[in-house]
Amino acid sequence: MKVQFSNLYSVINNIDLFICSSGFETRSKSFPLALDVDRVKNGFIFHIDENYTVSYENLKELENRMPYLKTIQHPKNNPLETYDIILEKLTGFYKDQNPHEKLNIIIDITTFTREVLLILLKALNNEWYLNRSNIQLVYTPAENYPCEWLxxxxxxxxxxxxxxxxxxxxxxxxxxxxxxxxxxxxxxxxxxxxxxxxxxxxxxxxxxxxxxxxxxxxxxxxxxxxxxxxxxxxxxxxxxxxxxxxxxxxxxxxxxxxxxxxxxxxxxxxxxxxxxxxxxxxxxxxxxxxxxxxxxxNINEYSTPSDYFLFFDMNSFLT
Incomplete structure (x- = not known):
């Protein structure tokens, strides 16, 4: 589903958990900054250790705007440890929720690395999570990559x-x-x-x-x-x-x-x-x-964000 920036509030209700990733691209902030913070109860922002300075700056901007965000640092080149961290945080979150209520979860996949994104999807591919959640994936497309090399x-x-x-x-x-x-x-x-x-x-x-x-x-x-x-x-x-x-x-x-x-x-x-x-x-x-x-x-001129978002129902692909 394609949603223009101006129509975002019409398609989003209350969010029990918002998940995103910090990054050096402006696109890492496009969707989080467009959210109504009063509609979000909990949030995880994944941040890679030893990242670019601009990634830390973007992280701090999002933390300041959304105080409910919990920053989850994970190693750059240790996928097994990253998986364990993700699983621990997800398990802890679900255990704290009412087991009889369906949870609304939105994941901004825009600036996760491909590896971490796929590890996250692997962790979520669990009946205990999927049966208790409506999980939406949201993506901010790049309108252009103005640089000669990425x-x-x-x-x-x-x-x-x-x-x-x-x-x-x-x-x-x-x-x-x-x-x-x-x-x-x-x-x-x-x-x-x-x-x-x-x-x-x-x-x-x-x-x-x-x-x-x-x-x-x-x-x-x-x-x-x-x-x-x-x-x-x-x-x-x-x-x-x-x-x-x-x-x-x-x-x-x-x-x-x-x-x-x-x-x-x-x-x-x-x-x-x-x-x-x-x-x-x-x-x-x-x-x-x-x-x-x-x-x-090429962190100085990597991508130009579009003015719309793409939404997908993750449950429909895995259940």
């Missing part, structure tokens, strides 16, 4: 905790890439896994955030296609605005190639397509999701 360098490449899949030595390896705007990450992942086959995807024109981002994504797609054409056995299109559409695309690819290949999914586009991949993998334990951590972000 990230530089890759620190590490690994499977995401909770999404390690089941790799059988009897099968060949296929890498399914949802390409985005950071081709260095794409290349490092391909070179690291050395797959027998690649399926390379890009957002369809109709399912992109806007024309400018579509054209930029197409140029990056063509560059990767040209460089790795001998390994690419197929192409596909996915959606950056509708979770369900991307789920269907990825599930179809798995159904077509899963008998022959071990499949590793690499979501390198926006958070909408990333969580679509997560929901597919949460229902299919054979599928692995990989992640490439960046060494450096």
């Amino acid at each position: 990230t530089r360098g890759v620190r590490y490449i690994r499977s995401i905790f909770g999404y390690s899949g089941m790799i059988l030595p009897s099968k060949k390896l296929m890498l399914v890439i949802l390409n985005g705007f950071e081709n260095e990450r794409t290349e490092e992942i391909i070179n690291s896994f050395e797959p027998n086959a690649i399926l390379l995807g890009r957002p369809s024109y109709e399912e992109s955030i806007n024309e400018q981002l579509s054209n930029r994504g197409k140029a990056n797609f063509d560059e990767i296609k040209q460089k790795y054409q001998s390994n690419i056995i197929g192409e596909f299109e996915f959606s950056c605005v509708e979770i369900e559409k991307t789920i269907k695309v990825v599930e179809n690819l798995i159904n077509t190639h899963g008998e022959e290949y071990n499949i590793i999914l690499s979501p390198l586009n926006n958070k909408i397509s990333t969580i679509a991949v997560a929901f597919v993998a949460l229902k299919n334990e054979n599928i692995q999701i990989c992640y490439a951590s960046a060494n450096q972000y």
Whole structure:
């Protein structure tokens, strides 16, 4: 559901728990600052240790405006500890609530790292949480990425905790890439896994955030296609605005190639397509999701936020 900034109050009732992440982007504040603080009872803001100075500044701004926010610091490169921290905070919150009341939870997924976001979704994929909650995901799209580069360098490449899949030595390896705007990450992942086959995807024109981002994504797609054409056995299109559409695309690819290949999914586009991949993998334990951590972000001119939000009902995808 697309909601304009000016219509936000008409679609949000009281919130029992609001979850967000601090970050260096202006977008990390777009939705939290638009909220009516009187409608929110509790809040968690996740903050990565040893982050950029601007991330701390954004964190303090949100803490000052929303005193109910509890800051949850977690390590940058320790996914198991991060998962334990998330699980502890969620369990503590639910135990303090009336077990007979359905809780309204909103998660702003905009500036979580892909790894932490998928770990959070893994933790929430629990009947005890889902049956007691109505969980909405909200995303502030980037209207534009004005900088020439978004990230530089890759620190590490690994499977995401909770999404390690089941790799059988009897099968060949296929890498399914949802390409985005950071081709260095794409290349490092391909070179690291050395797959027998690649399926390379890009957002369809109709399912992109806007024309400018579509054209930029197409140029990056063509560059990767040209460089790795001998390994690419197929192409596909996915959606950056509708979770369900991307789920269907990825599930179809798995159904077509899963008998022959071990499949590793690499979501390198926006958070909408990333969580679509997560929901597919949460229902299919054979599928692995990989992640490439960046060494450096272009924090000075990373993204320009849109003037609207995208809402999704998480329960509908997991229950």
